């Protein structure tokens with residue numbers, strides 16, 4: 531049965547007089563992809579930063595797997611089960627794909643495993659890295675240096691590095707950005723695989739992908755949630771069409 535793994539209540543972030551995120555409530559369920567969409571400046575990145583602990587909320591609270599994690603550091607939230615992919619910034623380009631994933635896995639030897647011998651820790655980290663590499667579909671590239679793989683594969687690598695920390699909740703910020711259609715298709719297939727056993731928040735501008743992937747959508751404009759529901763409900767919502775989907779580059783819905 532599905533369960534709520536992350537729950538944010540009344541999240542608000544003010545920058546001076548601007549409420550970049552204004553009283554947003556959101557639940558992320560295991561085995562479901564929850565997309566957040568909205569025009570530029572809607573507050574999507576700020577919301578992601580609040581959920582990952584990179585920003586502290588001005589108001590509101592966040593529970594992760596039943597624990598109140600409000601105000602925790604990103605490292606502590608990450609250890610508690612939240613994985614966030616940062617666009618390429620964590621990749622060491624001169625290292626191989628395997629070395630990158632292995633380093634990410636090593637950063638996550640749990641505190642509870644301090645008693646393990648060094649050999650057991652190394653073995654556990656190797657196993658985490660192998661699983662992540664396999665899940666992300668990067669086994670065929672494991673010995674390539676990261677600088678030599680394609681843009682789409684580098685995005686897969688970021689996700690593999692996030693998976694190596696064994697998160698239960700995944701926050702993915704524009705995983706399809708800059709991809710051609712074949713790469714985007716591969717990423718969509720990967721995200722559908724990852725849906726199993728994870729709760730996922732997806733921030734993505736590619737509306738075709740969003741509507742293909744999302745089980746639930748939240749639509750933000752100017753920091754506020756203006757609509758939410760299944761893709762069909764959101765598509766049919768007149769306020770969404772006038773605020774967002776009917777306009778300019780986002781007019782794929």
Ligand SMILES: Nc1ncnc2c1ncn2[C@@H]1O[C@H](COP(=O)(O)OP(=O)(O)OP(=O)(O)O)[C@@H](O)[C@H]1O
Nearest residue numbers: 545548549550568569570571572573574575576577
């Ligand atoms: N550190 C900051 N200081 C002041 N204002 C900020 C800061 N970060 C974001 N903002 C403002 O908050 C609002 C929301 O920005 P945010 O980046 O969260 O939007 P977004 O939906 O992610 O946009 P995009 O789709 O362009 O990435 C914008 O008006 C932005 O200028």
